[in-house]
Amino acid sequence: MLFDEALKLYDLDLFELGARADTIRRAYHQDKVFYNKNRHINPTNICVDRCKFCGFSAHRKNPNPYSMNIDEIAKTAAAAWQRGAKEAHIVGAHNKKLGLDWYFDMFAAVKKAAPNIHLKAMTAAEVDFLARTYNLSFEEILDRMIASGVDSMPGGGAEIFDEALRRKICGGKVKSADWLRIHELWHKRGRKSNASMLFGHIETRAHRVDHLLRLRALQEKTGGFNAFIPLLYQTKNNFLEIEKPLDAEEILKTIAVSRIVLDNIRHIKAYWVGLTLNLALAAQEFGADDMDGTIERESINSAAGAASKEGVDERFARSLIANAGFLPIERDSVYNEIG
Numbered sequence: 229m230l231f232d233e234a235l236k237l238y239d240l241d242l243f244e245l246g247a248r249a250d251t252i253r254r255a256y257h258q259d260k261v262f263y264n265k266n267r268h269i270n271p272t273n274i275c276v277d278r279c280k281f282c283g284f285s286a287h288r289k290n291p292n293p294y295s296m297n298i299d300e301i302a303k304t305a306a307a308a309w310q311r312g313a314k315e316a317h318i319v320g321a322h323n324k325k326l327g328l329d330w331y332f333d334m335f336a337a338v339k340k341a342a343p344n345i346h347l348k349a350m351t352a353a354e355v356d357f358l359a360r361t362y363n364l365s366f367e368e369i370l371d372r373m374i375a376s377g378v379d380s381m382p383g384g385g386a387e388i389f390d391e392a393l394r395r396k397i398c399g400g401k402v403k404s405a406d407w408l409r410i411h412e413l414w415h416k417r418g419r420k421s422n423a424s425m426l427f428g429h430i431e432t433r434a435h436r437v438d439h440l441l442r443l444r445a446l447q448e449k450t451g452g453f454n455a456f457i458p459l460l461y462q463t464k465n466n467f468l469e470i471e472k473p474l475d476a477e478e479i480l481k482t483i484a485v486s487r488i489v490l491d492n493i494r495h496i497k498a499y500w501v502g503l504t505l506n507l508a509l510a511a512q513e514f515g516a517d518d519m520d521g522t523i524e525r526e527s528i529n530s531a532a533g534a535a536s537k538e539g540v541d542e543r544f545a546r547s548l549i550a551n552a553g554f555l556p557i558e559r560d561s562v563y564n565e566i567g
């Protein structure tokens with residue numbers, strides 16, 4: 229797909245665009261809406277980076293630094309498994325004090341405490357942070373992740389790929405080309421990952437389309453992305469001063485454009501944490517087919533204003549999906565259907 233062709237999609241009427249996205253969505257998934265039972269664990273919020281959109285890391289707007297210890301993390305994952313969670317989603321800030329081995333010891337401890345839990349961990353930004361801090365190659369970090377029990381990688385840290393904009397909002401973080409390279413290397417190891425895009429801040433439609441096309445090109449090469457997640461920027465407690473948050477029409481258009489441009493990625497996730505449950509449900513009519521999961525505890529978006537701190541009850545989520553006319557399907561982390 230060409231850049232101009234993709235950008236022009238935004239000029240379509242919302243419902244015409246939604247109908248085009250829905251055709252692709254229904255060809256893949258009919259009326260199914262996927263979710264999983266997962267537990268988010270964010271081990272630390274102490275960060276060497278200063279991303280301007282971030283309300284999570286400890287800084288003067290969020291002066292509550294914390295670090296969990298390995299035992300606490302492993303027990304949290306085991307307790308979540310006992311309650312029925314199938315996935316531990318572990319991502320955190322870039323904390324130099326933890327040390328390199330801490331990460332791999334922590335993954336091994338989680339797998340020892342909950343051997344059958346799917347461990348989704350380490351954004352490409354964290355991989356890049358460890359590689360740069362400890363002078364290792366990406367390959368070395370990825371191989372150690374696999375050896376210590378990481379099953380798949382989340383899609384975080386992609387933010388927005390345009391280099392000039394990236395320098396403005398998160399200049400210290402993994403470079404765009406390196407984010408893509410890390411996922412390519414991960415896919416080459418036979419592993420799956422997700423991809424994301426942070427939107428609704430100072431980016432333009434053209435920046436979003438550029439981002440989607442770079443992901444589309446990598447997916448053509450590797451086929452390793454399970455899902456694409458457009459993450460809505462949250463406005464509170466950060467250093468980007470956005471006067472006008474994105475309206476629902478532009479959000480739904482962005483989800484629909486994502487579905488159409490990324491027709492080579494099977495799943496488009498409407499991440500309810502950032503969107504709210506209601507808008508995430510509406511997004512299922514505009515190309516999305518997934519709501520993410522029950523989460524249990526959410527620290528990153530809620531620190532920036534989202535109403536997601538306690539996760540969502542599974543029965544409530546299923547009834548919302550069913551009442552909207554869709555078929556709720558519990559899935560595992562790599563989209564096998566469970567029930």
Ligand code: SF4
Nearest residue numbers: 275277279282285321
């Ligand atoms: S987004 Fe991540 S890397 Fe950036 S400041 Fe926040 S915690 Fe640190």
